[in-house]
Amino acid sequence: MTSIFTRKLELFAPLSDSDRKLTESVGRNPRFFDAGTVLIHEGDNPEHVWLVMEGAAFRSKTLEDGSRTIFAFLLPGDLCDSHVFILDTMDHTITALSDCAVASVTRAQMIEMMDRPAIARAIWFATLIDEATLREWLVNVGRRNAEERAAHLLCELHLRLASLGLTSDGEFEFPITQAELADTFGISAVHANRVLQSLRRANLVDIKSGSVKIPDVRKLREFCKFNPNYLHLERRSATSSIERTHLGR
């Protein structure tokens, strides 16, 4: 029985038994938060790092005029800011997307992990993928139309969750609001609604009541020209015994 955190790290580097003992201990005794709870606020200087164990969270920034941009989803196994200790303050906010279980990792634990080459390597790998994802999102918002953006995000989430064993075929739990999707795609909530309807009509994806259904993953990927390179995940996937983890509430 391995935790989702260990499982995620093992996608990127093989861990020794003693490595694994450490990564297992880190995720124990999470705290539980309701959807919408702010985990870290812009301007904070947190004394620990959050680790998502169940559910999901997102990074965002809100402008003076009230418009919000979401620029990352944090899924089970994701560290919120592995290196926040280097910068002085958070420049964005992290909020619980769903009800979720989040472990707090102390500075000492982070240092202990970074002292082990395999764990450190896996954490860096994950960090680099986060950055690559950010670049891909910029392409998404800058150069794809709203329907392709939506399709692309869902392809990405599907692949990320599948690599952790959190999908069954083209289906996965992801309790997200249309307004939140709009802030992810850089469009209005009304338009997000119409876009989702259009994708549903084309039988490409169906999002309802917190779960996403993709009837034909290959077709959806073709539709938005999804190239999974940037996730550096394709041939990997969780093969270890799967501890059921929820994204819903």
Next chain:
Amino acid sequence: MTSIFTRKLELFAPLSDSDRKLTESVGRNPRFFDAGTVLIHEGDNPEHVWLVMEGAAFRSKTLEDGSRTIFAFLLPGDLCDSHVFILDTMDHTITALSDCAVASVTRAQMIEMMDRPAIARAIWFATLIDEATLREWLVNVGRRNAEERAAHLLCELHLRLASLGLTSDGEFEFPITQAELADTFGISAVHANRVLQSLRRANLVDIKSGSVKIPDVRKLREFCKFNPNYLHLERRSATSSIERTHLGR
């Protein structure tokens, strides 16, 4: 006489004399490339890291339909991919924006630098800022109109270059094409042209023949609600003796 690389690192951490000796040696004997030369191509697995010493480069990705997205500018002192050794392949392309001088840093040199706490800290700091910049660009493209995007980018470049002593008041060299700006803002080249005209008419900025003039930096920042937090640069700046470095050709 300190090199631009040393100067940039010293924005983030004080270096000892022996640290400085190392960072100075790394930037010596750069190679020279013409504007438009591809430094690293998507799919490559480079055996070294580029370090920009003079001029500028940019990261980009081109989609199947030919549309391109630029998601970072690499200025003097910037390492192109400090940690490319961890990932297997490049997921984007780096191209010379102007004629430029670029030093190649070997894996061994990178390891030597990362073994020194102060240098390592400064490099991580710079990397984190790059990531924060990416997030801000996502806000830019997703939630600001084209004029604000342009203004915001110019505020950012101005601050980054000023921190290195590469501006004189509101003026700096930056040889960029309107088509390249368009690919940075996620708009068409035609619209980029009209946007720049409008900013010029409003006396906010003037870009011409490779140099940018900002008559009133405060006014431009106000116009696009520029909040420099994310660059973690505000109170720092190059105070050491300034070795003239060119961005133009």
Next chain:
DNA sequence: CGTAAAATTGATCTGTCTCAACGTGGGTGG
């Protein structure tokens, strides 16, 4: 059951795109 949040619909307006043409300046070869 009642209520608030979320989803849906319709109508109108606007920023930005596309296409197509034309101007301009600096570098190159004859």
Next chain:
DNA sequence: CCACCCACGTTGAGACAGATCAATTTTACG
């Protein structure tokens, strides 16, 4: 040293994706 050329910038007109505003319906939860 001039003429040409080509990349870059500029302009105009028409089309369209997506925004905005304003209801209305549906869903989830106390």
